[in-house]
Amino acid sequence: MTLLEVNDLSIRYDVDDQSVHAVDGVTFSMDRGETYGLVGESGCGKTTLGKSLVHLLDANGRIDGGEIWLDATLPRWENEQGEPRREIIEDDQYPVREDGKTDLAQLDNEQIRDIRWRNIALIPQSAMNALNPVYKVGDQIIEAIRRHEPQTSVEEADERTRDLLERVGIDPDRADDYAHQFSGGMKQRAVIAMAMACNPDLLIADEPTTALDVIIQDRILDELEELQEEFDVSILVVSHDISVMAEICDQLAVMYGGKFMESGPKTEVFQQSSNPYTLGLKNSFPTVKEKQTDLVSIPGSPPTLLDPDPGCRFADRCPFEIEECGSSHPPMYDVSSAQDGQRVEADDAMTHRSACYRVDELETMRTEATKEETWQTTETH
Amino acid sequence: MSRISARYLGKRLVVSYITLLVIMTLLFALLRSMPGSFISSMITPQMQPEQIARMREVWGLNEPLWQQYIDFMINYQTGNFGMSPTYKEPVWDVIIRRLPRTLILFGASFIAAYIIGPLVGMYLGWLRGTRKDKSIFASSLVMYSMPSFWLAWLFIWLFNYNLGWFESTYMYTKFAEFDWTVLSTIVDVLNHITLPLLSLAFVGWVGSMLVMRPSMNNVTDADYVFLAQAKGLSERTVMIKHAARNALIPVATQAIVGLAFLLDGSVIIEQVFSWPGIGQLIVNSVAAQDYPATQASFFILAVLVITMRLLTDIAYTYLDPRIKFGEEQ
Amino acid sequence: MATKSERGSRLESMRERWEPRIDRIKRGWNRYTTHKMGVLGLIFLVIFALWGLFPELFAPHTPEWKAYIGYENTRMTGEQLRSLPHPPAFGDPFFAPLGTNASGEGIFTLLVFSASNALYIGLAAGLLSSLVGVPLGLISGFYGDTWIDETIQRIVDVMYGLPFLPFLVVLVAIRGVNTTNIILGIAITSWLNNCIVIRGETLSLKERAYVDSATVAGASDTRIVFRHIMPNVLPLAFVFLAQDAAAAILAQASLAYLGLADFTANSWGIMLENIQAQGYIYDAPWWLIPPGIAITAIAAAFYFIGFSMEDVTNPQKE
Numbered sequence A: 001m002t003l004l005e006v007n008d009l010s011i012r013y014d015v016d017d018q019s020v021h022a023v024d025g026v027t028f029s030m031d032r033g034e035t036y037g038l039v040g041e042s043g044c045g046k047t048t049l050g051k052s053l054v055h056l057l058d059a060n061g062r063i064d065g066g067e068i069w070l071d072a073t074l075p076r077w078e079n080e081q082g083e084p085r086r087e088i089i090e091d092d093q094y095p096v097r098e099d100g101k102t103d104l105a106q107l108d109n110e111q112i113r114d115i116r117w118r119n120i121a122l123i124p125q126s127a128m129n130a131l132n133p134v135y136k137v138g139d140q141i142i143e144a145i146r147r148h149e150p151q152t153s154v155e156e157a158d159e160r161t162r163d164l165l166e167r168v169g170i171d172p173d174r175a176d177d178y179a180h181q182f183s184g185g186m187k188q189r190a191v192i193a194m195a196m197a198c199n200p201d202l203l204i205a206d207e208p209t210t211a212l213d214v215i216i217q218d219r220i221l222d223e224l225e226e227l228q229e230e231f232d233v234s235i236l237v238v239s240h241d242i243s244v245m246a247e248i249c250d251q252l253a254v255m256y257g258g259k260f261m262e263s264g265p266k267t268e269v270f271q272q273s274s275n276p277y278t279l280g281l282k283n284s285f286p287t288v289k290e291k292q293t294d295l296v297s298i299p300g301s302p303p304t305l306l307d308p309d310p311g312c313r314f315a316d317r318c319p320f321e322i323e324e325c326g327s328s329h330p331p332m333y334d335v336s337s338a339q340d341g342q343r344v345e346a347d348d349a350m351t352h353r354s355a356c357y358r359v360d361e362l363e364t365m366r367t368e369a370t371k372e373e374t375w376q377t378t379e380t381h
Numbered sequence B: 001m002s003r004i005s006a007r008y009l010g011k012r013l014v015v016s017y018i019t020l021l022v023i024m025t026l027l028f029a030l031l032r033s034m035p036g037s038f039i040s041s042m043i044t045p046q047m048q049p050e051q052i053a054r055m056r057e058v059w060g061l062n063e064p065l066w067q068q069y070i071d072f073m074i075n076y077q078t079g080n081f082g083m084s085p086t087y088k089e090p091v092w093d094v095i096i097r098r099l100p101r102t103l104i105l106f107g108a109s110f111i112a113a114y115i116i117g118p119l120v121g122m123y124l125g126w127l128r129g130t131r132k133d134k135s136i137f138a139s140s141l142v143m144y145s146m147p148s149f150w151l152a153w154l155f156i157w158l159f160n161y162n163l164g165w166f167e168s169t170y171m172y173t174k175f176a177e178f179d180w181t182v183l184s185t186i187v188d189v190l191n192h193i194t195l196p197l198l199s200l201a202f203v204g205w206v207g208s209m210l211v212m213r214p215s216m217n218n219v220t221d222a223d224y225v226f227l228a229q230a231k232g233l234s235e236r237t238v239m240i241k242h243a244a245r246n247a248l249i250p251v252a253t254q255a256i257v258g259l260a261f262l263l264d265g266s267v268i269i270e271q272v273f274s275w276p277g278i279g280q281l282i283v284n285s286v287a288a289q290d291y292p293a294t295q296a297s298f299f300i301l302a303v304l305v306i307t308m309r310l311l312t313d314i315a316y317t318y319l320d321p322r323i324k325f326g327e328e329q
Numbered sequence C: 001m002a003t004k005s006e007r008g009s010r011l012e013s014m015r016e017r018w019e020p021r022i023d024r025i026k027r028g029w030n031r032y033t034t035h036k037m038g039v040l041g042l043i044f045l046v047i048f049a050l051w052g053l054f055p056e057l058f059a060p061h062t063p064e065w066k067a068y069i070g071y072e073n074t075r076m077t078g079e080q081l082r083s084l085p086h087p088p089a090f091g092d093p094f095f096a097p098l099g100t101n102a103s104g105e106g107i108f109t110l111l112v113f114s115a116s117n118a119l120y121i122g123l124a125a126g127l128l129s130s131l132v133g134v135p136l137g138l139i140s141g142f143y144g145d146t147w148i149d150e151t152i153q154r155i156v157d158v159m160y161g162l163p164f165l166p167f168l169v170v171l172v173a174i175r176g177v178n179t180t181n182i183i184l185g186i187a188i189t190s191w192l193n194n195c196i197v198i199r200g201e202t203l204s205l206k207e208r209a210y211v212d213s214a215t216v217a218g219a220s221d222t223r224i225v226f227r228h229i230m231p232n233v234l235p236l237a238f239v240f241l242a243q244d245a246a247a248a249i250l251a252q253a254s255l256a257y258l259g260l261a262d263f264t265a266n267s268w269g270i271m272l273e274n275i276q277a278q279g280y281i282y283d284a285p286w287w288l289i290p291p292g293i294a295i296t297a298i299a300a301a302f303y304f305i306g307f308s309m310e311d312v313t314n315p316q317k318e
Helices: A046-052 A086-090 A109-115 A137-148 A154-167 A172-176 A184-196 A214-231 A242-248 A266-271 A276-283 A335-339 A359-369 A372-376 B003-032 B049-058 B065-077 B091-126 B131-144 B148-162 B182-220 B223-230 B235-247 B249-273 B278-287 B291-319 C004-033 C036-053 C078-082 C107-113 C115-142 C147-159 C164-175 C179-206 C209-216 C221-257 C268-277 C285-313
Strands: A002-015 A018-031 A035-039 A061-070 A120-123 A202-206 A234-239 A251-256 A259-265
Touching: A002 A046, A002 A234, A018 A046, A018 A061, A018 A234, A018 A251, A018 A259, A035 A046, A035 A242, A046 A061, A046 A202, A046 A234, A120 A184, A120 B223, A137 A154, A137 A172, A137 A184, A154 A172, A154 A184, A184 A214, A214 A234, A214 A242, A234 A242, A242 A266, A251 A266, A251 A276, A259 A266, A259 A276, A276 A359, A335 A359, A359 A372, B003 B065, B003 B291, B003 C147, B003 C164, B091 B131, B091 B182, B091 B235, B091 B249, B091 B278, B091 B291, B131 B182, B131 C036, B131 C285, B148 B182, B148 B249, B148 C221, B148 C268, B148 C285, B182 B235, B182 B249, B223 B235, B235 B249, B249 B278, B249 B291, B249 C164, B249 C221, B278 B291, B278 C164, B291 C164, C004 C036, C004 C285, C036 C115, C036 C285, C107 C115, C107 C268, C107 C285, C115 C147, C115 C179, C115 C221, C115 C285, C147 C179, C164 C179, C164 C221, C179 C221, C221 C268, C221 C285, C268 C285
Parallel strands: A035 A234, A035 A251, A120 A202, A202 A234
Antiparallel strands: A002 A018, A002 A061, A251 A259
C-alpha cells in the first residue's frame, strides 16, 4: 500500500532577487512499513526535500510546483473510520483524491499543522537539543499528544507518555525530569518517544547519526529498526552517510544538485549502481568487505543551484559526459530495460531508475568508474 | 525547594549581607569625610558651647572613629537611625512612614515596565529584521533618551494643566472634607499615581526590551523551537510558550541593573510630583543638610536594591531549571 | 644604521600588518552605513560636535547677550522685564528664533553653547567608565575562575547593591558640585556593565584555538591579551562607550534638575532646572521644549550609533 507519492516536486529559496532551486522536479514513492533513504552530499537538497513535506522550510523557502500525496487526511475531513469523507473527496476545493490521498502541497499553514506530528513526525538533526530546557520532558510529550488528540485527559496523556518512555528504554519516572538531567543518548530516545506519541504514519529522520560517535551511531540505527517493528511506522531517512543507508533502508535515492540521480531498492542501487555519481560516491567510501582499494574522490564541488544552467547537474564533474548531457537534466530511465540496452523512461517510481543519458552503456561505465584515472582526468569547468 | 537550590540561595543571602555591610562602611566613610561635622546643620549661632559639647556627646562625636563606626553598624542594623533635626522626630519613624509610598510607586512601575518590556521585546525579536521591527526599535530608543523629569512635565502640562484628567502632586488628596471610604481612597490614589507611573514606565520599559529582543532572536534559532513547530503547535504557542519563556532568562539578569535604574527614576519622579516617599526624603535632606536623615534614607534604598536583587536570584531558580539543580551561572 | 633594504622591508611588514585591519574597518563602515539609524545618529552627533567646537558660527548671539539691551551693560525697563520670558521673535524687537528665558538670554543661543558641555560629560564619563571596565573585564575573563576573577567579581557584586542616583546625590552634595565630581560619580557606577560583558566575551574568546597556539608558541600573557583578545573585544567596548555616554548625559541632566549642577557652566539640564525653579513650566513652551529635545537628541544619537555598531559587529540573521 503506497503511503507517499511525490510527483515532480520543486522547492525554491528566494535570496534577494534570485532563487535557489533547492529541489527540482523530484518524483518518488514510498510504501507503508518501508524505510526510504535520501542520500547525497551537503547542499544536494535532501534535507530541504524532507522538510518540505510538512512545510517546515525557512522563511524564504516555498514549494514551487508538484504534488505530495499522503495516504491520510486532516482530522476534520475524516469520518469515524479515519477515512476521508465522501463529500470531501468529491468536492474539488479539497485536495483529496479518489483513493483517499491528500495533496500536502496544497495545504495552507493552518491545515499542515494538523498533519505535522500526527501523520508525519520530523526529527531534526542533533535531536538532543530539540528538548526545551525549561519544561519537563514528560510535559513536552503530553503537549504533543493533547495537541492532536485534544479529548485526551491530562492523566491519560501522562500515562501514555510514561509508557512511551518505557518502550524506548527510559525509566518512566524520568518523565518528571528536565532535559539537562538526561544523557545524550537518553535525550535522543526521548525525542524519538515524543515522535511516536501520536502514532504517525511516517517518521522523517534528518541526519540521525551526524555528530554522534560510532558506537552511539550504531545504537541509534538499531533503535530505528526496532521502532519500525514496535510502532509499525514508515521511515524516511535523510543522510550523507552511505553506510547508514546501507544498513537500514529498503529503498534508496541518491540526490545531487536538487535532483534524483538514481533510486530504487537498496541492494540494486548498491550492487548494480547505474549512475556515474553513485559510482563515484561508492569509490569514496571505504568498505570493510571488499579488498582495500585506494579511495578515489570526485574532483570539483557541488553546484550552487542559483539559477542553474540547463543540462545534467553532474555534467561538470562527470567523467562520462557527452554532448547530450548539456541539453537538459536527464529523466529517470528504467535500469532493467537499460541492462537490455534500451533507454526507456521509468514509469514506476519504485523500480530501479537512473538519470543518465548513457544508462545503456552500464557495463562500460561500471568498469571505468573503478579505475582511478577516470576520475582524475575530468576537467571541471 | 531542593537541597541544592537552597544552597544556592543561601550563598546569595550571605553575599547580599556582606554587600550591605560594605555599603554601610562606604556610607560611613563618605559622610564622615566631608568638611564640617556631621551635626554642623544643627548648630545655630545662638548656641552655648556647653550645648554644643553636649550635642557632640550625644552624637558620639567624641569617641574615636573606630568606636563611632561600630556604633553606627550596630545601631543601623537594629533600626536606630537617630533623630532628624528637620523633622524633629526619630528618623526611623520618618522612614517607616514614607517607605510604603515609595514601594507602591516603585512596585507599580516595576510591574508595568517588566510586563511591557518583555512583551515588546518578544514581538520585535520574533519579527526580526523587518521594517516594523526597525522602526519600533528606533522609536523606543528615542523614548529611552528622554529625561524623565522633562517628560513628566510634558505629561503634567497635557493631562493635568490642560485636560485636568489626573492629579500631579502628592499621593492623595489632602483636603479635610474628603470622603474616606476604601473605594474612594483607592480611586484617589489611582488618580494621583497615574502620571508619575506613566512617566516612569514610559522610559523604564525599554531596558528589559533591549535584552529580550536579541535573546528572542537567539532562541528562535534553537532546535527546540523548530521541533515545537514540527509538532504542529500554533505560531502563538511556539512564540510564547517555547521561545519567549526561554528568552526571558537573560531578562532576569538585566533586572538586577534595571531595578536600580527604575529606583533612580523613582527618586526623580518623586521630586517632580512631590510624592512623599524615600526618594523625596533623600533629596530634601541632602539639601537641608540633615545628615541623619540622608544617611538613613541612603541605607534604606541600598537595602531595597539588595533585596530586589535577592528576589531576582530567587526568580532565576524558577525561570531556569538548570540553576535549580546545581549548575550555577 | 638601517640600510635601504632594511627600511624597505620594515615598511612592507608594517603595511602587511595594517592592510587587513584597514580593510576590515572599511568593510565595517560599509555595513554600518546600511543602518539608517546609525547614520542618523552620526549626523546628529556631527551637528552637536560642530555646535560644541564653533558655537559662534551657529548661534545668533553669545550667552552674554540679553534681550533688548544686547551686550550693553544697561538695565531693562520694567515693561521689558515683564515681557520675559519672550516667545520667539524674528527681528522686532530683537532676534531670538526660539525666544528667551526669564533673564532675557536667547534660548537657541544657550542651546548651541551648551552642546560642548553635554559632549564633554558624555564622552568623558563614557571613556572613564570604559577605561575602568574594559581592562578589568579583560583581566577577569582571561584569568577566569581564579582568585583574580573571583575578587573582581565580588567587587562587582557588591557594587551592584549600590543605588546609583542616591549615591551620586550624596557624593556630589558632600564632595562638591563640580563637573569632575559628576563625571567621576557617573563613571563609578557605570563601569560595572562594561566589565561583566567584556568578561563574558573574553571568556569565550579564550577558548578559541589561536589563543592556545599563541600560548604554545611561548607568547606572554599580556601579549596574548593585547594582540589577540583585545582587538576582538574592542568593537563591543565601543558599543558600551556609546551607551555609557548617553546614560551619563541623562544622569547629568537629572542631577541638574535636582539642583546639583555646576551653575557656572552652560548646560541643557540647567536650562530646564531654571525654568522649573523660576516657575515658567506651563507658560513658556519655547523655553521648556528645546532643551529637552536637545538632550533627547544627543542621547538618542549615541544610542543609535551604539546599537548600529553592535549590529555591525554582531550581525543577527535576517
